[in-house]
Amino acid sequence: MFFNSLSFAIFLPIVFVFYWFVFNKTKSAQNAVLIIASYYFYSCWDWRFLFLLVFSTFLDYYTGIMIEKAKTELGRKFWFWLSISVNLGFLGTFKYYNFFADSFSELLNGFGLQTSPLLLNVILPVGISFYTFHGLSYVIDIYLKRIKAEYNFVDYSLFVSYFPLLVAGPIERATHLLPQVKVKRTFDYQKAKEGVYQFIWGLIKKVVIADTCATYANAIFDNYQSMNSLSLVLGAVYFAFQIYGDFSGYSDMALGMSKLFGIDLLRNFNYPYFSRDIAEFWRRWHISLSSWFRDYLYIPLGGSSGGTAMKVRNTFIIFLVSGFWHGANWTFIAWGFINALYFLPLLLLKTNRSNMETVSLQRDWASVKVFFSILSTFTLTCLAWVFFRAKSITEAVDYIGRIFTNRSFVSQYLQNERYNYEIIILVVAFIVVEWNSRKQIEPISGKYSYLKLTLCLAAIVALGTYSDYKEFIYFQF
Numbered sequence: 001m002f003f004n005s006l007s008f009a010i011f012l013p014i015v016f017v018f019y020w021f022v023f024n025k026t027k028s029a030q031n032a033v034l035i036i037a038s039y040y041f042y043s044c045w046d047w048r049f050l051f052l053l054v055f056s057t058f059l060d061y062y063t064g065i066m067i068e069k070a071k072t073e074l075g076r077k078f079w080f081w082l083s084i085s086v087n088l089g090f091l092g093t094f095k096y097y098n099f100f101a102d103s104f105s106e107l108l109n110g111f112g113l114q115t116s117p118l119l120l121n122v123i124l125p126v127g128i129s130f131y132t133f134h135g136l137s138y139v140i141d142i143y144l145k146r147i148k149a150e151y152n153f154v155d156y157s158l159f160v161s162y163f164p165l166l167v168a169g170p171i172e173r174a175t176h177l178l179p180q181v182k183v184k185r186t187f188d189y190q191k192a193k194e195g196v197y198q199f200i201w202g203l204i205k206k207v208v209i210a211d212t213c214a215t216y217a218n219a220i221f222d223n224y225q226s227m228n229s230l231s232l233v234l235g236a237v238y239f240a241f242q243i244y245g246d247f248s249g250y251s252d253m254a255l256g257m258s259k260l261f262g263i264d265l266l267r268n269f270n271y272p273y274f275s276r277d278i279a280e281f282w283r284r285w286h287i288s289l290s291s292w293f294r295d296y297l298y299i300p301l302g303g304s305s306g307g308t309a310m311k312v313r314n315t316f317i318i319f320l321v322s323g324f325w326h327g328a329n330w331t332f333i334a335w336g337f338i339n340a341l342y343f344l345p346l347l348l349l350k351t352n353r354s355n356m357e358t359v360s361l362q363r364d365w366a367s368v369k370v371f372f373s374i375l376s377t378f379t380l381t382c383l384a385w386v387f388f389r390a391k392s393i394t395e396a397v398d399y400i401g402r403i404f405t406n407r408s409f410v411s412q413y414l415q416n417e418r419y420n421y422e423i424i425i426l427v428v429a430f431i432v433v434e435w436n437s438r439k440q441i442e443p444i445s446g447k448y449s450y451l452k453l454t455l456c457l458a459a460i461v462a463l464g465t466y467s468d469y470k471e472f473i474y475f476q477f
Helices: 006-022 027-069 073-110 128-143 153-161 174-181 189-222 229-260 278-284 287-298 308-326 330-348 365-389 393-406 422-436 449-464
Strands: none
Touching (some): 027 128, 073 128, 128 153, 189 422, 229 422, 365 393
């Protein structure tokens, strides 16, 4: 069940009515409605993996309590590492086993030892990377005595399986979400209105921007060997806006619909393509994952407190692990490695925290420099996205190489073409809207909100009706 599907358009109002008008007397009743809705929502993907979600939930719930109750440090460590190893074991088996088996077999074949790896014929449980990280952060925080264990199983289950964030984030923290589910919520019209606006804007990003760009990005990447430099550049740009519109659109819809239930989720995107350097980009892109790795991996490794060698080591670890988190393919690891290389000069020059405020442009020479820093950061990001999108590292290198060696910048016809140059106008219009709204959560609220809402709904009907791409990119992670 996708957020942009007819079935979800029926599902959400039903949950809303039961939540606010039928079972609204107590916190427990509200949470029970959301738990049932969340489990039904997840079972729509594949009901068999619902048991994995329930087991993972119970595992971290129980081990969290046992860590808190343990009388000795040995006991605390036992329950802590039991939770960590089982969680990572499930994640590794479903997501990475075949990758490691194939890679090891290829390595042996390279030494002349012919092997046939034993592969698992299983599908990846949707959202496993996200709800596993929810549980891991909870157990780690209990072990480090940052929080107390949660003894109400329903409340904890809702924290892990809350359906707006269940399959593609944001990755929530117990310190932020659990206190909200432990109290009764009262309906707030203004918050609900903001939620509707944010949900609609997320839908615009998905069905109008991401799905339209996907039509061209897929056609170009699938036939890149016959494409000229102009088409290859446009393919990289279209994919950049496809993945941004797709993932940030999902996050906006998740945050927006959650406001309908009186619950605030962590912001996951903050206009990342207006960043002036790669460090700023990673403070604005997939914020919940970046902050998770910072708090639970980078800082425990020593962060930036050690010498230069330690800082460089930790930077590469964090980016490589981030790349590997996205999928079992060397292209994701290469993508993480490239971003680490981008980040390295900023780290060594100690300028990685120089752009903390919201960007602005004035009519002066300083703004010219800012403009080109934004443009160069976006260009570097697009080049890295080629590795993320390509099927192999060889294909990514070949794709980028053809950009610089083909040197043909004439328009090419694509077989599945629908909008031709109109898509460029659409992307430019989207950039202008986001630029003018970069100091707020979404562009619809504020002056002329009802007019903007009407235009958005019209765009969704006009372009979204013909969308070929229903699934969200990050569901595979």
